[in-house]
Amino acid sequence: MSLHHASSGEKIDVRSLGEKLTQTTSTALLRTADLEVMRIVLPKGKSIPEHHVPGEITIQCIEGTVELQAHGANQILMAGEMLYLEGNVPYAIFALENASVLMTILRKADGG
């Protein structure tokens, strides 16, 4: 992942990557003691296997389509759709099309 983290007042580009998507890697955009924001790039067919993190998260689909598995359900997230998950809820993400998603994670004192 890219290691430049935004500081307070600095603009962060979270526009669609479009044709650049398949040449772009996932990027950590912001990381503070309490908050982490990253863009996960998922070319079609790629997935994030089931896992969980201690803190609450929001997952916002920036472009493309992903299937998100959590709470025993599969849901489709398209561009402009977001999903919230409590801390410690297992989830997996599978890219049905070239996709990028913005993840906002509340970090916990235990390192999440």
Added chain:
Amino acid sequence: MSLHHASSGEKIDVRSLGEKLTQTTSTALLRTADLEVMRIVLPKGKSIPEHHVPGEITIQCIEGTVELQAHGANQILMAGEMLYLEGNVPYAIFALENASVLMTILRKADGG
């Protein structure tokens, strides 16, 4: 503001409002003990006067163009651009065009 708050695993629509923007009010999308997400609708010419909140925030422009004043600078945020602010940093937002922005706020124990 609308008072429906998403629960864990529930999809949240943060797509552009487009022509519905001027008939739509700002909406609280999510509110937990530690996290708040809202869509602020700002028709052209409207503003949020300078204020500050205790917690860290990210401000993501969903559509339109806003001018954001913080840290002694004026910055333009267009659709797909985000800005991070530390807690207690005064900021103001002015809509240069019909705009909606997604605000993610880390809540603090003191009510922020």
